[in-house]
Amino acid sequence: MVNPGHGRGPDSGTAAGGSNSDPFPANLRVLVVDDDPTCLMILERMLMTCLYRVTKCNRAEIALSLLRKNKNGFDIVISDVHMPDMDGFKLLEHVGLEMDLPVIMMSADDSKSVVLKGVTHGAVDYLIKPVRIEALKNIWQHVVRKKRNEWNVSEHSGGSIEDTGGDRDRQQQHREDADNNSSSVNEGNGRSSRKRKEEEVDDQGDDKEDSSSLKKPRVVWSVELHQQFVAAVNQLGVDKAVPKKILEMMNVPGLTRENVASHLQKYRIYLRRLGGVSQHQGIMNHSFMTGQDQSFGPLSSLNGFDLQSLAVTGQLPPQSLAQLQAAGLGRPTLAKPGMSVSPLVDQRSIFNFENPKIRFGDGHGQTMNNGNLLHGVPTGSHMRVRPGQNVQSSGMMLPVADQLPRGGPSMLPSLGQQPILSSSVSRRSDLTGALAVRNSIPETNSRVLPTTHSVFNNFPADLPRSSFPLASAPGISVPVSVSYQEEVNSSDAKGGSSAATAGFGNPSYDIFNDFPQHQQHNKNISNKLNDWDLRNMGLVFSSNQDAATATATAAFSTSEAYSSSSTQRKRRETDATVVGEHGQNLQSPSRNLYHLNHVFMDGGSVRVKSERVAETVTCPPANTLFHEQYNQEDLMSAFLKQEGIPSVDNEFEFDGYSIDNIQV
Amino acid sequence: MQRQVALIKQSLFDQGYLDEQFMELEELQDDANPNFVEEVSALYFKDSARLINNIDQALERGSFDFNRLDSYMHQFKGSSTSIGASKVKAECTTFREYCRAGNAEGCLRTFQQLKKEHSTLRKKLEHYFQLARQAGPKETARRPK
Numbered sequence: 001m002v003n004p005g006h007g008r009g010p011d012s013g014t015a016a017g018g019s020n021s022d023p024f025p026a027n028l029r030v031l032v033v034d035d036d037p038t039c040l041m042i043l044e045r046m047l048m049t050c051l052y053r054v055t056k057c058n059r060a061e062i063a064l065s066l067l068r069k070n071k072n073g074f075d076i077v078i079s080d081v082h083m084p085d086m087d088g089f090k091l092l093e094h095v096g097l098e099m100d101l102p103v104i105m106m107s108a109d110d111s112k113s114v115v116l117k118g119v120t121h122g123a124v125d126y127l128i129k130p131v132r133i134e135a136l137k138n139i140w141q142h143v144v145r146k147k148r149n150e151w152n153v154s155e156h157s158g159g160s161i162e163d164t165g166g167d168r169d170r171q172q173q174h175r176e177d178a179d180n181n182s183s184s185v186n187e188g189n190g191r192s193s194r195k196r197k198e199e200e201v202d203d204q205g206d207d208k209e210d211s212s213s214l215k216k217p218r219v220v221w222s223v224e225l226h227q228q229f230v231a232a233v234n235q236l237g238v239d240k241a242v243p244k245k246i247l248e249m250m251n252v253p254g255l256t257r258e259n260v261a262s263h264l265q266k267y268r269i270y271l272r273r274l275g276g277v278s279q280h281q282g283i284m285n286h287s288f289m290t291g292q293d294q295s296f297g298p299l300s301s302l303n304g305f306d307l308q309s310l311a312v313t314g315q316l317p318p319q320s321l322a323q324l325q326a327a328g329l330g331r332p333t334l335a336k337p338g339m340s341v342s343p344l345v346d347q348r349s350i351f352n353f354e355n356p357k358i359r360f361g362d363g364h365g366q367t368m369n370n371g372n373l374l375h376g377v378p379t380g381s382h383m384r385v386r387p388g389q390n391v392q393s394s395g396m397m398l399p400v401a402d403q404l405p406r407g408g409p410s411m412l413p414s415l416g417q418q419p420i421l422s423s424s425v426s427r428r429s430d431l432t433g434a435l436a437v438r439n440s441i442p443e444t445n446s447r448v449l450p451t452t453h454s455v456f457n458n459f460p461a462d463l464p465r466s467s468f469p470l471a472s473a474p475g476i477s478v479p480v481s482v483s484y485q486e487e488v489n490s491s492d493a494k495g496g497s498s499a500a501t502a503g504f505g506n507p508s509y510d511i512f513n514d515f516p517q518h519q520q521h522n523k524n525i526s527n528k529l530n531d532w533d534l535r536n537m538g539l540v541f542s543s544n545q546d547a548a549t550a551t552a553t554a555a556f557s558t559s560e561a562y563s564s565s566s567t568q569r570k571r572r573e574t575d576a577t578v579v580g581e582h583g584q585n586l587q588s589p590s591r592n593l594y595h596l597n598h599v600f601m602d603g604g605s606v607r608v609k610s611e612r613v614a615e616t617v618t619c620p621p622a623n624t625l626f627h628e629q630y631n632q633e634d635l636m637s638a639f640l641k642q643e644g645i646p647s648v649d650n651e652f653e654f655d656g657y658s659i660d661n662i663q664v
Numbered sequence: 665m666q667r668q669v670a671l672i673k674q675s676l677f678d679q680g681y682l683d684e685q686f687m688e689l690e691e692l693q694d695d696a697n698p699n700f701v702e703e704v705s706a707l708y709f710k711d712s713a714r715l716i717n718n719i720d721q722a723l724e725r726g727s728f729d730f731n732r733l734d735s736y737m738h739q740f741k742g743s744s745t746s747i748g749a750s751k752v753k754a755e756c757t758t759f760r761e762y763c764r765a766g767n768a769e770g771c772l773r774t775f776q777q778l779k780k781e782h783s784t785l786r787k788k789l790e791h792y793f794q795l796a797r798q799a800g801p802k803e804t805a806r807r808p809k
Contacts, residue, residue: 133688
């Protein structure tokens with residue numbers, strides 16, 4: 001560590017804990033991620049000068065695995081925006097969702113759009129390079145703030161999460177009511193925050209003191225957990241969901257109301273974000289959305305979409321659909337492309353309930369489901385559960401959050417059958433709005449539906465899982481999968497958005513992709529896909545579609561890190577076409593589904609991996625591979641197996657730069 | 665000797681090769697890390713050489729994938745900014761503008777210029793560090809004036 005005695009003027013301010021009465025800021029455990037070794041070295045030096053404990057890392061994936069391995073090992077993460085292997089925003093989402101740590105973004109790029117993106121993704125701060133040490137000296141405030149917020153949230157017995165700001169009075173009252181010790185509040189080094197809490201608590205019962213002094217292990221919101229959460233929230237209704245009830249419904253031992261409360265808060269933010277974004281996206285989305293309400297009955301609404309046309313457009317050969325469906329669900333798929341909604345419905349139900357794993361929860365929403373699932377993914381917390389999103393189309397909303405991976409592959413097959421492209425289209429899980437769209441689409445896109453279902457397994461049979469706004473794209477673009485591919489190009493981490501395209505192969509989904517920001521990062525196709533999509537997408541692809549989808553999937557897999565430039569292009573092209581019609585969706589329903597599944601397989605790690613896997617797999621030959629997967633009931637295992645596949649070296653953009661400076 | 669070193673450094677600033685960021689770096693240097701700035705510089709030049717190589721290859725291919733070039737340049741700019749290499753940074757900015765405009769000719773020209781600036785800076789810094797080491801205990805960065 002820097003020798004405090006060296007007399008550095010600037011540091012002695014906050015950093016020099018020794019000289020201050022409050023030693024809190026010192027020893028903050030910072031993880032800094034940047035592919036530029038020069039910057040990394042400089043940052044490390046600066047942070048050490050601030051008396052922080054620094055770990056540097058030049059790869060986002062390595063950073064993620066570090067974070068996962070040491071759940072409570074870090075207090076704050078600083079990450080660069082442009083990184084070759086993973087977009088910084090995607091990392092941001094992952095961290096926010098899985099570890100709930102404050103993340104600071106930095107970049108030489110100071111354009112407003114990028115900064116805004118950081119904000120919407122939940123970064124607590126955005127630093128412009130060159131970073132000055134003064135800026136770093138104060139990062140500890142973010143740690144404290146977050147802890148306080150969590151603490152406040154957990155204190156609210158009422159379950160209304162909105163206000164996390166320090167409302168002392170409320171806190172005090174709640175404290176007495178609090179049944180659980182907040183788990184997150186006491187984490188980390190928030191000594192000062194703890195002190196504050198203790199002050200408030202001192203006149204309260206012992207429980208408070210315990211909680212404040214206790215360091216609760218951080219709860220990890222795995223995919224399964226998140227899916228359960230989403231399911232519970234959906235059942236209760238997003239607006240009415242209160243942590244206590246959610247907790248009861250989830251019935252997870254060891255989970256506290258505070259955990260749920262803080263997670264709910266994040267989830268709501270995520271939903272809001274998606275909701276906002278999806279507005280412009282989707283023409284399709286809108287149409288979908290309006291048509292359908294949260295309920296899943298959307299199938300009928302889907303009908304409105306003109307499944308016929310979708311079926312006809314038939315990108316998806318009925319056989320493939322059938323295969324997909326069969327594979328996924330293990331049931332006879334609807335071979336008729338022209339199937340109207342009704343067949344979907346059946347499938348839906350089948351999908352939904354039959355294979356929890358495979359199905360995302362919404363039978364018809366296969367396509368949609370995908371989207372749903374994916375939605376959650378990008379933002380980490382958000383992704384998972386978007387109960388608010390209404391799967392409208394059938395399953396779109398799939399509570400993807402939970403276990404996408406499961407449903408994915410299986411789902412797809414079924415989708416393939418149905419013209420319910422929409423579902424796939426709706427993949428865009430990211431956009432809540434999109435989900436709506438998706439739902440409608442699913443009817444059209446047979447493809448998509450199946451996959452998404454798996455994700456939502458957790459949810460009750462009802463199709464309208466909607467919770468997951470996957471369908472950023474009108475079509476339900478399964479956020480995870482396929483749809484992204486098409487769109488992926490444009491959207492970055494949003495994940496959802498790309499997914500939205502859900503394998504329709506219609507690039508049009510790009511539009512839906514949600515945030516315009518995504519669009520900006522065309523380069524980062526992966527953004528969308530990365531997280532969730534890729535996984536599913538890759539899988540999905542092989543089965544259904546023809547080269548188009550394959551490209552899409554491939555595109556997905558590469559997502560960000562990979563040399564997506566070419567894929568992006570493909571995707572873009574496809575996306576454009578897809579948007580127009582649902583029919584297109586048919587093409588890659590499977591894609592979407594699979595991706596979704598993938599994504600959720602494992603809260604964090606899988607995601608990353610699957611991407612790669614998908615990449616490898618997505619190649620045309622992958623079709624067979626996917627099929628195998630489909631047939632497997634247990635997609636997860638399939639995926640897991642895949643993970644074993646040596647990941648493709650996606651360092652396309654990265655020129656063999658492989659300095660690994662991780663210092664643990 | 666030390667005065668000489670100081671003068672050289674001053675001139676680097678005056679001539680615009682280095683900017684305040686370099687001073688920030690010098691402030692990070694201390695007894696525990698006496699050669700920090702030099703180490704960072706070495707790292708920077710090594711890394712930027714690699715980037716330059718990549719860009720060279722990309723340009724030679726003649727495909728002019730502006731997106732890719734822009735991405736490279738973004739990295740380059742980031743590094744250069746962090747170390748305070750202002751002239752190099754300026755060339756990076758120009759290059760990126762040409763990229764955005766799709767001006768291949770401009771890109772090529774700028775890149776040549778950039779390489780020149782880069783190598784000039786490298787030589788100057790190497791010289792500076794060499795002298796500084798010889799001069800003994802380093803001088804903390806203090807912008808004369």
